Amino acid sequence: MMLKLKIKLFFLLFVYVAIANAQTNTYKFKREITGINTIWHSMKLPDELYKNANAGFEDLRIFGVNGKDTTEVPYLLKQRADKINTQGISFKQLNQSANPNGYFYTFQSPEVSSINQIDLSFKQTNFDWRVTLEGSNDNKEWYSVLKNYRILSIKNNNTDYQFTKLSFPDSKYQYFRIAVKSDIQPELLEAKIAKTDTIKGTYQIVAYKSYHLFNDSETKESIITVDLKNPVPLSYLKLNVQSDFDFYRSFKIEYATDSFKTEKGIQYNYAQLFDGTISSLEKLEFNFPNTIASRLKIIIHNNDNKPLRLTGLVLKGNLYELVARFDNVGANYALYYGNEKATSPSYEIEKFESKIPLNLTSASIGSEQKNPAYSVKIEKPLFENKAWLWILMAIIIALLGWFSFKMLKN
Structure with missing residues (x-):
C-alpha cells in the first residue's frame, strides 16, 4: 500500500514539474526575482539583460511557482523618457x-x-x-x-x-x-x-570603451565610432566640440545592427538613428528614440571647412522597468527571456493602467542563469539519420535489381 502511495506521489510530482517546464522550456535564460511583499512592484531591467533578450522585449515573461501551481505574471514595460x-x-x-x-x-x-x-x-x-x-x-x-x-x-x-x-x-x-x-x-x-x-525622465550615463575620430579628406567627413561595453539603451548624445569659429554642419548618428568577418577584419551594418545639424549657436545635445545599441557611428559633413576638434562625448539612455502584479505574494518568481520566436504578450492591466498605484515598491532582479528547463527540439534533416540512408540504399538496390531482372527476362 505504501509503495503504491509513493508511486502515485512521484507520478503527481512528475506531472506538476512537466506542466511547469512546459510553460518555461522555450526560454534560454532566467533571473530570480526577490523582494516580493505586496501585489504591485516595479523592477529595473539590468544592463546585462539586453544582450540576450530580444531587441523589442517580446520574450520577457514572469512566472511564479507555488507548489504545484505555475502562473504567468502580467506586467507593463515602462520607459522613463522626457515628456x-x-x-x-x-x-x-x-x-x-x-x-x-x-x-x-x-x-x-x-x-x-x-x-x-x-x-x-x-x-x-x-x-x-x-x-x-x-x-x-x-x-x-x-x-x-x-x-x-x-x-x-x-x-x-x-x-x-x-x-x-x-x-x-x-x-x-x-x-x-x-x-x-x-x-x-x-x-x-x-x-x-x-x-x-x-x-524630466530617468536617465543613466552610459559608459563606453573608447571612441575613434577619423577625418576623411576624400569624402570631407569626420567619422566618429564609439564602442560600448555592453548593448544598452541609448537616447541622448552630447558632443564636446571646440572650435575657433562659428559653424553649422549636417550630421547623422547610426548604430550597428550586426557584424560580419571579412579579410579586412570585422565589418558592421548600420541603421540611421538621428539626422540633424550641429551648430555653434545651439547646444550640441541630441535626443532620439531609446534604442538598444553596442556601437555608434557619428558622421559630420564638413564640406570644404576645417574639421572640428572633438574633446569627448556623453551618452545617456532611458531606464526600462517592469511594473508587475503579483497576485500570490508567497510564490517563487523569476524573469524568463531568450526566445527568438516569442511574440509580445497581451495583458489586461494595460487597459487599466490608471488604477495602478503611483508609489511602487521596488523588487530586485537577480543575476542571469541558464534556464534548466530549456529544451528546444532541433529537427535534423532526414538524410542526416544513418538508418534512413541505409533504408534508402536498400530500396534503390532492390529497384535496380528488379529492373535488371525484367531486362534480362525480356
Missing part, C-alpha cells in the same frame, strides 16, 4: 515700426500669459541678425527678457539651416516686443508664441 508639453499661447500683432536701432514687432495677449518660446518665420532665407526681446504689462514700461540674441538662416546648394527660435526663462507679460537689428527690412511671416514644459 514635453507645448501649449500655444494666443497673441495678436499690434504694430510694426522701425527706428535707427532696428525693426520692432509688438504682440499682445488677451490676458497676462507666461511663455518661454517664440518661433519666428521670415520670408528671407539668408540672414544673420541680432534680436532683443522685451516684456511689458502696460505697453509703456518695458523689461528686458533677451539681449543680443542671434538668429540665423542659410540656404544654398550645401546647406539649408535655420535657427530662429527664441528660448528664454518663463516670462509673464501681456505685451512682448521683438527688436531685430538688421540693415534691411525683415519680412516677418509668422511668430508662434508658446509655453513648453518638460517633465
Whole structure:
C-alpha cells in the first residue's frame, strides 16, 4: 500500500514539474526575482539583460511557482523618457515700426500669459541678425527678457539651416516686443508664441570603451565610432566640440545592427538613428528614440571647412522597468527571456493602467542563469539519420535489381 502511495506521489510530482517546464522550456535564460511583499512592484531591467533578450522585449515573461501551481505574471514595460508639453499661447500683432536701432514687432495677449518660446518665420532665407526681446504689462514700461540674441538662416546648394527660435526663462507679460537689428527690412511671416514644459525622465550615463575620430579628406567627413561595453539603451548624445569659429554642419548618428568577418577584419551594418545639424549657436545635445545599441557611428559633413576638434562625448539612455502584479505574494518568481520566436504578450492591466498605484515598491532582479528547463527540439534533416540512408540504399538496390531482372527476362 505504501509503495503504491509513493508511486502515485512521484507520478503527481512528475506531472506538476512537466506542466511547469512546459510553460518555461522555450526560454534560454532566467533571473530570480526577490523582494516580493505586496501585489504591485516595479523592477529595473539590468544592463546585462539586453544582450540576450530580444531587441523589442517580446520574450520577457514572469512566472511564479507555488507548489504545484505555475502562473504567468502580467506586467507593463515602462520607459522613463522626457515628456514635453507645448501649449500655444494666443497673441495678436499690434504694430510694426522701425527706428535707427532696428525693426520692432509688438504682440499682445488677451490676458497676462507666461511663455518661454517664440518661433519666428521670415520670408528671407539668408540672414544673420541680432534680436532683443522685451516684456511689458502696460505697453509703456518695458523689461528686458533677451539681449543680443542671434538668429540665423542659410540656404544654398550645401546647406539649408535655420535657427530662429527664441528660448528664454518663463516670462509673464501681456505685451512682448521683438527688436531685430538688421540693415534691411525683415519680412516677418509668422511668430508662434508658446509655453513648453518638460517633465524630466530617468536617465543613466552610459559608459563606453573608447571612441575613434577619423577625418576623411576624400569624402570631407569626420567619422566618429564609439564602442560600448555592453548593448544598452541609448537616447541622448552630447558632443564636446571646440572650435575657433562659428559653424553649422549636417550630421547623422547610426548604430550597428550586426557584424560580419571579412579579410579586412570585422565589418558592421548600420541603421540611421538621428539626422540633424550641429551648430555653434545651439547646444550640441541630441535626443532620439531609446534604442538598444553596442556601437555608434557619428558622421559630420564638413564640406570644404576645417574639421572640428572633438574633446569627448556623453551618452545617456532611458531606464526600462517592469511594473508587475503579483497576485500570490508567497510564490517563487523569476524573469524568463531568450526566445527568438516569442511574440509580445497581451495583458489586461494595460487597459487599466490608471488604477495602478503611483508609489511602487521596488523588487530586485537577480543575476542571469541558464534556464534548466530549456529544451528546444532541433529537427535534423532526414538524410542526416544513418538508418534512413541505409533504408534508402536498400530500396534503390532492390529497384535496380528488379529492373535488371525484367531486362534480362525480356
